[in-house]
Amino acid sequence: MFSVLPNLEILDLSHNNLIGKIPNCLPMSLSVLNLQANCFDGNIAFGFPEGCGLRNLNLHGNQMDGLLPRSLVNCRMLEVLDVGNNNISDAFPHWLESLPDLQVLVLRSNKFHGSVQSTKESPSFPKLRVLDLSSNYFVGALPVQYIENFNAMMDPHKDGGSPEYMMVWTRTRYYQYSLVVTWKGFEYELQGILIVFSSIHLSNNMFEGEIPDVIGKLSSLKGLNLSHNNLTGHIPPSLGNLTNLEWLDLSSNKLAGKIPNELVSLTQLSVLNLSNNHFVGSIPQGNQFNTFGNGSYEGNVGLCGIPLSKSCDGIGTPPSSFQEKDKLWRFDWRVVVLGYGCGVVFGLLMGYLVFRIGKPKWFVSLFDGRPSQSGRKMRKARRLVQRRR
Incomplete structure (x- = not known):
């Protein structure tokens, strides 16, 4: 099929009803392969030879199964890898950490399993800005070794000026990347990925242990979703350093202790969900915390203060x-x-x-x-x- 298209650089067949297997031979000239939202099935059988020039591989929303091909490490210029919403069953692809330009890694809603830990001491995923591992079967502690090397998320980008998007230039045109994200509880397809956009989604797994302090260094982070795991311990006060954060979801874990007052400094925060944990004490007041309703705190019997009806003196909130x-x-x-x-x-x-x-x-x-x-x-x-x- 592709033998007659030796110079093909962009192939976008997304949002169709295509079925069957993906051809196992791709032209070396290909920079973008977008097969999102089709009905392709079977293994990802095609190999990626050395010198592969692929920058964006998007297979989101198909019925692919089997393993993630190890030959992807040959695509040294790969920036976006999205295989979300498939049936892939594999361990975490730690071998991808050697890709120097990878910025977006989406493995959500598959059957990935095991722990998420680095196998080497050298910096891993230094340019990663979007990590979505939600709705899989990952276990163990949160990946501290990776998080402390997310250098691109530690750069406090400013939103001022003209927006800049991730894209690839070919000989004749440019192609702007798209991405399906869950944002503030809703699923969207971004028709452009801003270079200032960064988020971490690790929800609906079986991660355990404490939330590492190092997350507080990811100053450009806009969304953090660690909900529906088995996390314990306290909320680290260092999260108060995430001044660009707009969405924080720590719900349905086993977190305890007081909600740190440092979170009041998150003046960009528009969605907060701390429900169904074991938090105690008074709810911080001021700034964005004055806008959150009961739903942000429900399922924490030890919490008191506004907006809850339970006052912190044990008498109940006085009537107006x-x-x-x-x-x-x-x-x-x-x-x-x-x-x-x-x-x-x-x-x-x-x-x-x-x-x-x-x-x-x-x-x-x-x-x-x-x-x-x-x-x-x-x-x-x-x-x-x-x-x-």
């Missing part, structure tokens, strides 16, 4: 003045209704008596001003007494 006025208003109306009800009952009773036995003379004299017979007799007796005197 509006609530107090509302209670008084409801009380006043209850008194009015009670008096009105009693009056109605009394009136009905008197009407019944009048109907049954006629108008009582004392009642008539009381309301129509005419004296009753007993009243006349009493006045007549008084006049007789006065005459005798």
